[in-house]
Amino acid sequence: MNKYLYILIALLFPTVLLSQEEAGKNREPLKVIYINKDVSTHLVSPEAVSYVDLSIADIAGDLPQSNLIRVKPTKEGASGVITIVGERYMTQYLLVYTDDLTKVYSRYNIPYDDVRSYLNAESSMTRSQMYDYAYQMFISTNRFYNVATKNFGLRTMLNNIYTINKYFFLDVSILNETNIQYDIDHISWRIEDKKKSKATNFQSIEVTPLMELHQNRSFKRDYRNVFVFEKFTFPEDKVLVLEIDEKQVSGRVVRLEIEYSDILHADAFIRK
Numbered sequence: 001m002n003k004y005l006y007i008l009i010a011l012l013f014p015t016v017l018l019s020q021e022e023a024g025k026n027r028e029p030l031k032v033i034y035i036n037k038d039v040s041t042h043l044v045s046p047e048a049v050s051y052v053d054l055s056i057a058d059i060a061g062d063l064p065q066s067n068l069i070r071v072k073p074t075k076e077g078a079s080g081v082i083t084i085v086g087e088r089y090m091t092q093y094l095l096v097y098t099d100d101l102t103k104v105y106s107r108y109n110i111p112y113d114d115v116r117s118y119l120n121a122e123s124s125m126t127r128s129q130m131y132d133y134a135y136q137m138f139i140s141t142n143r144f145y146n147v148a149t150k151n152f153g154l155r156t157m158l159n160n161i162y163t164i165n166k167y168f169f170l171d172v173s174i175l176n177e178t179n180i181q182y183d184i185d186h187i188s189w190r191i192e193d194k195k196k197s198k199a200t201n202f203q204s205i206e207v208t209p210l211m212e213l214h215q216n217r218s219f220k221r222d223y224r225n226v227f228v229f230e231k232f233t234f235p236e237d238k239v240l241v242l243e244i245d246e247k248q249v250s251g252r253v254v255r256l257e258i259e260y261s262d263i264l265h266a267d268a269f270i271r272k
Contacts, residue, residue, distance in 0.1 A: 030081065030094040031114060034103040035059070035073050041095075043069040044109045047086040047126040056080030059095060073097055087126045089115035125165055127211060134213040134226040137162055137171050147262055152252035153178035156242070159224070161266040166231050167210070168266060172242060173224040174254060184217040185247040189227070191234045192241050207232065207240070236260050 035041050045067040052069055054061055058078035061071040069084065079097045084090070091114050098104065125133075137160055147158035153176065160171040176182050189207045213226040234240065240263065244254040 030092050032096050033093045033105055033108055034098045034100075035071065035079075035095050036098060036101060036104045037073045037076060037078075039101065039104045039106055040070055040072045041105050042107045043071070043082075043084070043093075044107065045069065045084065045086055046110060046112060046115075047088070047128050049084060049086055051083075051085040053083040054080055055082075071095065084110070086115070091115045125167060130167070130211050130228050131213065133162075133164060134169060134211070134228060137169055137226050138213055138224065140171075143267070144262070147256070147258060149254075149256050151255075153180075154182065154252060154254055156244075156254050156256045158256065158258060158262065161263060163231065163266040163268060168229045168231055168263070170227045170229070170258075171224070172227065172256065173222065174219070174244075176219060176221050176223070181218060181220050182223070182252070183247040185245045185251065187212075188243050189229075190241045190243070191232075191238050194237050194239050203238075233263075234260055 033041065033043075048066040049063060049069060052061065052063070054071070056078060058075050059071055059073050059080050059082075061069060061082075064070055069082075071082065073079075073095075076099075077097050080095055081092055082095055083092045089112075091110060093114075140160065142157075142159040144158045144160060149156050155175040155177065157173050157175075158170065159173055160169075162169040162171075174182070189209065191205045191207060193203055207229060209227040209229055211228040214224075216223075236259075238260070240258040240260075242254075242256040242258070246252045246254075
């Protein structure tokens with residue numbers, strides 16, 4: 001992702017100190033955040049930011065992190081409105097220039113009290129919510145015991161399948177019964193034919209997780225992770241395959257097949 005925020009110049013105001021009447025009778029006054037050309041102001045969003053608009057060119061801005069907006073006026077007196085849209089919220093602030101550095105924020109955490117609901121058809125759950133649900137599943141007890149495989153001293157198991165809104169959460173673990181550390185090179189999920197027939201072309205469709213709880217790629221004994229997918233279906237003559245490759249020339253390959261009937265047993269997750 002490009003770390004530099006593309007600033008859209010919407011309107012150039014001769015002054016931003018607009019009265020409520022000028023801005024619209026039904027519009028609430030904007031909260032003021034004071035800025036100064038000698039201080040970078042960092043706005044920390046509670047979720048990933050998808051869009052930012054600055055109403056004036058004399059305030060520079062970028063996006064160092066997905067949830068962090070940095071703004072700084074390029075000349076004295078520069079003031080304007082900043083509009084921020086997250087995955088599922090929208091908020092606006094009045095950035096007002098001041099020479100009084102005691103009023104200037106170097107960091108401002110955007111509270112949920114400042115945001116308004118914003119319906120994004122592409123997102124019914126934020127990444128922070130996904131992470132929170134995935135962690136709750138990670139610390140929960142196993143419900144599946146019959147979906148497992150073992151080879152090369154590695155036992156791979158499906159622990160749980162949950163569904164929330166339009167998402168699947170698949171909880172998987174690996175037990176290493178050898179004394180050799182396992183270093184993960186690549187993790188892939190695919191939908192494949194159950195039986196490989198010479199008479200027909202073998203079909204394999206890759207399925208990419210929206211998120212995985214942990215990024216650790218080495219383990220000596222235990223590995224457990226939760227993968228989040230958009231809901232999908234597949235015919236009964238196919239299987240969902242998890243394949244994990246080891247970082248070795250003759251690496252041990254972990255393979256776990258999940259039947260569609262297992263997917264149908266996904267439970268609705270209830271937070272405790």
